[in-house]
Amino acid sequence: MMHNVSHVSLFFLSGLSETMNYRVVIFSLTLLCYCCIVLVNVALIVTIILDKNMHEPMYILLATFCMNGLYGPTGFYPKILWDLLSPVHVISYSGCLVQALVIHSFVCSDMSILAVMAYDRYVSICRPLVYHSIMSTPRLLMLVCFSWLTPFCISAMNIILASRLKLCSPYIDRLICVNWAIVKLACFPADTIVNNIVAYITMIIYVCHGFCIFCSYVYVIKTCVHSLENRAKFMQTCVPHLTSLLIFLMTVVLDIMHIRFGSTDLPQTLDNFIAIEFLVIPPIINPLIYGFKLTKIRNRILGCITFKIKLLR
Template sequence: MANATAVNFIHLTGLSHMSQRLRLLLFAVTSLCYAAILLVNGVLIVTIILDKKLHEPMCFFLCNLCVNGLYGTVAFFPKFLHDLLSKSHIISYFGCLMQVFVIYSYAASEIAVLAVMAYDRYVAICRPLQYHSIMTKCRVLLLVTFSRLTPLLCQAVVVIMTSKLELCGSHINKVYCENWSLIQLSCSPATANDIVGFGNILFYFGHDLFIMCSYVQLVKLALRSKEGRKKFMQTCVPHLLCLFNVTVALLFDLMYARYGTSSMPQSLKNFMAIQILAIPPLLNPIIYGLRLSKVRNNVLKYCRRKKV
């Protein structure tokens, strides 16, 4: 405890190894990536809101997924783009905690929304005659609220517990603030924080198990008929691709945060850190836009109107 200091700023050292020329190149690529994320998610959100034919549960959940993608990226990309052009890479301690809260709640919401979408697909394919009586407006609202509010509450507990720690350092070897890195700066063991953190991981791992179990039932039913296989390919394959995309990204991030070694190249560390904030928000709306004919056709129709 003797070495504890009042930390007002956190130094992010993930870009310290990078040359100015490489930073400018990365700035251009990142700017294009962020613009693409804003565009594809924005187009899908606007299309679903404006077209009443898309006002159905699956499209509302897809809209929720896109909104979550924008929510998560706003906590990372503006700051990261600023750091690429800046010589000092610091963030206030409060800003660091807020970044942790937004990024972690974004990742948790991503899994929660995909779990809700899996439930929707299960009801649509396994109980089609009861679909509209089960997926009422009230239940859709409850599911959307669950997928947004529960992650916020869980991550609020994590951040509040982290904020109580006394820190003996202020340098994090990443390009954004990460909870595990803050815990490692603690002057004393943070056993309670570790337990709560692992509890959150297990809770959302349970969401993945639920999705897998629901899809076992969906595959069994889809194989019985040609119509079932067609519906599965049209609406479930995009969901599975998004789930695979998010799960792999989260596993990379968790493995890096917990078990990353100093011998790993810094550029690889940076990639593993940011891919959860870049790949899912970019690919998810593209996957759904391409695979779901109803959404794709309405997006194309909306774009043609704008050209005219």
């Protein structure tokens, strides 16, 4: 048994132990998945940056959303690809804390950005006459900073509290390092009281984000009921946002429910998928949803593809 955190210099990740017979297939699929995530998110970000017609709050927030969609997976995929090529699946103590910080802040930032996007849609549809004064450049910058810096600070606080714990084991039974998995290894449960309190406060903060999103859409739907123009605007700009929100909530809540109440008898492959689906599904699906649904982005991307095909001919 290890009784001091300084003795734990490496963590052993056991999530891949039963799947190494298929490492080539899994490596190929994982690499393909990561390439797809990078491709679709970078495509949207570059499209929004290069097209001056999209330099407005809704598209800037979408670019922020896609940037976060690159940030989180980058904390996971390079490490898992390396593990698939390695006979021993280890990560340094500091590397584990960094990965936990990246993944924790990625999830929190996604929720914050979705809340800001919901507020933007509320102002656009319910208060169109004052939209540009409310969503001014300084306020937009402030909201973007809020959606990145606040989650990062909250996540950093959780990770710093985890780093002070004395750990009794270097074995993590997951593919990735996450905050609760580190806290679970604490030698003395009494030491984790502060960690648990801060974790519950973090959950309350983001439940409040969800409540704000719900209230925004209650007002949006009430406004759209009586206006054909607003209904068209809702279908064009709000449906992709609601779809992204539902996908995000389903993947995160499923992981949380599995952690709290999941069976220990599940096949490791299924257990691994549940543990990482929030790093697989939303980062790929969200850019595709917006790319196909938002007319400006779709036309711009299709125009670029058509132009390149003509050049090749």
